Amino acid sequence: MLWDVDLDLPGSQLTAIVGPNGAGKSTLVRAALDLVPRQAGSARFWDQPLRDVRSRIAFVPQKQEVDWDFPVTVRDVVLMGLTPRLGLFRRPNGEHLQKVDEVMERLGLQPLAKRPISHLSGGQQQRTFLARAMVQGAELLIMDEPFAGVDGPTEELLFATLQSLRDQGHSIVIVHHDLETVAKNFDHVVLLKREILATGSPSSVLVDSNLRLAYG
Amino acid sequence: MVDLLGDYTIRMVTIGSAIVGGLCGALGSFAYVRRQSLVGDVVGHAALPGVALAYLISQSKDLAVLMLGAGLTGLLALAVSILAVRYCKMDQGTAFASVLSTSFGVGVLLLSLIQQTHAADQAGLDRFLFGQAATLVEPQIITMAGVGTGALALMLIFFRPLVTLSFDPSYSRSTGLPVVGLESILLVALVSSVVVGISVAGVVLVAALLAAPAAAAHRWCTRFSTLVAVSAAFGALSGATGGFLSSTWANVPTGPLIILILTGLVIVSLLWGRRRTEPREVPS
């Protein structure tokens, strides 16, 4: 349940959506993507309605939403990133496959290509989904709690990857639960508790008065 | 062996059961990975009123007509249970159990109506309750093969998006795949394969025709496309073996024999399958 959300997010930045449990963080991004029904309001991306720009957006759902026992390999998952571009009938050609290999190389997934996803660590799982989003050629990346259950070093590695994506002009929005890593890694923060409490740079948002409002 | 296959009945039963097994094995792998193996059970039970209605309306026992009726009520039942889950927040098992028992009740009512008005005419309809492969004749096999080819073609044409959808529904919706359309295509293909399966295995056992081959194949495969192929092969193999054996041994019904062979395959796969079987920590 969310009220009166009026939010503009800047492009080419790493944005965190933070707030206490039940604040509606996941609901906010899911409503923006039409994954849950909205009572009212609309979401626009690059000043266009969602249906015109869907292929430019990649969504990475929460980990527990995915069936990790599904019989697919890492490469199969990355290949799924081609689905929006290929539509229902076309098959991937050499150029597409080359792009897949490039992305996997860049994220260090090549050695894992043939591994079933049931045999991945938390960080490897997130890298796989990141690769899928990059193969899709998405300019906006929306990730729901990607750092849940990921250890420290892996988290830093993921952040480095995300930051380099941002430096190439990608916009990244992350639903996040860990306030400690926000200041260091993000450019923009949205503090949420059923409504928007504050939005702006980490140093301006994460001040005591705001935090007491959200968590106190 | 060659002589035996020369026998018309044995050949028909073997071929028919192999088609059914292969088809249900292939489509069943989709049901399996989506954790909906029990749709076979729902469609199976819901086919009964469809068969009875088709007979009441058309007064014919032509397999194609009866299968059409079964398919329509099966599809309706499945749609109702899916809508109940989505819009009434009903638990999937509760919705399935309610719909399957209710429609079976209606089916029994219609059958007893037929029994009263058409005296001894129920005989041909009973085949759907327990399945009767032994009486298969060539035109029926052609019908079954036709429906099966249609279902398989749907699956193959839309294979790639269907796999993406089954693996990650949220992602698929966010990228703008026509989710509702794809779901409907998959449901139609699944229902068709169940309806074909019923004519050999009967409404109760058809659940295992969907669930067992895929569960066995999952032990040997890491990729979904291989899983579909192996599952179809397991199904066809069990179908052919069960069909052949049951028509050479006296008194052994085909459907149950196929199911037992499939169960044997599952046991073998669970014991010696390549994939690790110890419980893994579920990623939180």
Next chain:
Amino acid sequence: MTSSGWVVVIILLTCVTCSLVGCFLVLRRSAMTADAVSHSVLPGIVFAFWISGGLNLFSAFLGAVGAGALTVGLTKWLTRFKLKREDAALGIVFPALFSVGVIWVSVAYRQVHLDTDAILLGEVLLAPFEQLQIGTTSLGPVSVWLLGPLLVLATGYLKLFQKELILESLDPSFAKVSAPAASQIGSGLTLLLCLAVVASFTAVGVVLAIALLIVPTAVGRLWTDSLRLLIWLSVGIACLAGGLGLFLAFGLNLSVSGRKGKSSLSPPMYWRSILRATGTTRRNAG
């Protein structure tokens, strides 16, 4: 009492017992277990027939309960350690057991009359004629003697352990760690389920027993969120449907002979689906 009087008693007893047990089953999200158990009753009865050498209700009862327990146990084990998918585990276990039953009957007992139709579909009009006899006095139908004590047992068990059962359905992992007794009590519920299915199959057949177990609660759930109300509502809906079904069946003369008795419980199904539809629309409107 006349035999139609006994029919009414048997039907009402069945309705109350099934809807009570089914209520907690639905809350635990294991409605399809009822489906599986009700089908694997067949091999249990065949086994009992083989052991005892004759068809009497009591041994059939024991055999069927055993088969039901086996189904639940196997499914749990497969789900936990092998397949990690409850739907697939159920979909393999009960057809396998059912197949064993069907093959066994058709190979070994061709000359014996073991009516698979009667087991699947039930013949309530015949139920009053199997009387419990001590010496030469007859004490009423066997079904009543099975259903009556079972209803008392079920009511006592559910009343006594209501708290644990709810805890176990809400949070099985918590129950397993912090209240192991609650897990055991949950297993007791599956045993009650087996008993209820077996006791009611003589009256309504195994497939319609599923309807009596699950549908009243599924419908009731659309109307209320309070557990106490839900229980009363389920029992009420079940009895209403059972009564209406009987009334219609007698009225429409759909069940004039024993052979056709199996249809007598179908009208309730019909009525229930109407009820269900109204419940759904009301919930959506409100």
